[in-house]
Amino acid sequence: MHAHMSRHINWPLWSGFALSIAAFLSYFFFFVRFPITRDVPWATLILFAIAIVLLVIGLRKTVGRRIVAWIVTILGIGICAFFCAAVFIGSRQLPASEHAPGIGATAPGFVLLDTNRRPVALSQLLAEPGSKGVILIFYRGYW
Amino acid sequence: MEEHLTEFRAAGIQPVAISVDTPDESRDLSKKAGYTFPLLSDRDAETIRRYDLLHKGAGEHGRDIARPAEFLVDRNGVVRWRNLTGDFRVRARPEQILDAARTMP
Numbered sequence: 001m002h003a004h005m006s007r008h009i010n011w012p013l014w015s016g017f018a019l020s021i022a023a024f025l026s027y028f029f030f031f032v033r034f035p036i037t038r039d040v041p042w043a044t045l046i047l048f049a050i051a052i053v054l055l056v057i058g059l060r061k062t063v064g065r066r067i068v069a070w071i072v073t074i075l076g077i078g079i080c081a082f083f084c085a086a087v088f089i090g091s092r093q094l095p096a097s098e099h100a101p102g103i104g105a106t107a108p109g110f111v112l113l114d115t116n117r118r119p120v121a122l123s124q125l126l127a128e129p130g131s132k133g134v135i136l137i138f139y140r141g142y143w
Numbered sequence: 144m145e146e147h148l149t150e151f152r153a154a155g156i157q158p159v160a161i162s163v164d165t166p167d168e169s170r171d172l173s174k175k176a177g178y179t180f181p182l183l184s185d186r187d188a189e190t191i192r193r194y195d196l197l198h199k200g201a202g203e204h205g206r207d208i209a210r211p212a213e214f215l216v217d218r219n220g221v222v223r224w225r226n227l228t229g230d231f232r233v234r235a236r237p238e239q240i241l242d243a244a245r246t247m248p
Contacts, residue, residue, distance in 0.1 A: 032232075039233045091232045094210045099195035100227060107216040108193040112161065112183035115170040120183055125157055126218055132155030132247055133217040135240050138196050138209040140231065141162040142172035 013058025013069055016051045020076035023047035024083050041087055048080040107136070145178050147237035154244045156215070161185050163208050185209070215240060217247050 027044040031037035037044070055073040062069040101107055111121045125134050151158055158180040164172070169182035185191050191209040202208035213235045215224040224243035226235040 035234075035236065039230075087232065092230045094229065094231060095196075095198055097195045097210060097212070097227055100212065100225070101194060101214065101222045103222055103225065105222050106220050107214060107222050108190065109220070110161075110183075110185070110190040110193070112185055112190060113166050114181045114183055115166050115173055117166045120159075120181060122216070122220070125159060126216065126220060128157070130155055131157060131218060132244065133215060133223070134157045134159050135151070135244075136214040136216060137158060137160040138191065138194065138212045138214075139160055139162050140198075140208050140211060141164045141202060141206075142168055 010058050010062060010069065012054045012061065013072055016054025016056075016058055017072050017076045019047060019051035019054060020079045023051055024079050027083065027087075041083075044083065048083065051076055052080060145176065145180070147241070148179060150237070150241055151244075154241055156240070156244050159183060161190065161209065163188050163191065163202065163206065213240065215243050215247075223247055 023044050026047065027041055031041060031043050055076045059066070059069045059073045107122065109122045111119050114120050122134070125131070148158070160169075160178075160180065160182045162169070162182070163185055164182075165186060166184045169184055172178070173182050188197055188207050188209070191197050194212070194214075196209045196212050197207055198210040199207050201210075211228050211231050211234060213226045214222050217223050223246070224240070226239070228234060
């Protein structure tokens, strides 16, 4: 029996929740820069695992009204689920590109503007002295 | 890619990046990332379509963009190696491209 009910913070619950948010953000702001933690986001998944453990510990040690603890726990798990969906499903939704030039095919020529608005042709890139070839890198864009 | 630029140059390979971004948008990216290789602007995605890489509505504001891919093209314009990633987070490693380049005449 407590002599007084001190208002104490459920550290595992709130740190677990904060960690789940931090884990999510850490992927997009940090881990995404390194192929080793981007391609298979193991570092982020470990952080999420720790966050979920903390949330569950926090949930179990809650006295009195547990509704807040339940909401926080479900939100934390939800963030993890959203991350997994984005990273394991979302980024794989790509068109089939069946007619992309294959090995042995002639690469379609092009003339496109560079960052100084000067036209650059594939033929011109390939004709440069000392050139063995080019690596064309198609990317989604800067956004 | 930028970090491995000297290796690519030594192998005689010129990296060239292509997207639907405008030259100004590419200039911003290039400056921020410190890229020294060309970033080309395929505004209407015509070249992207010719390479069958169009990803409709996948860009910001539902813009049509390219799905990520890399093509190693030799002096004669022939594709010698390509990478059509199944996951846009996973791109070709520079070592893979350099290895493929070494088999070119």
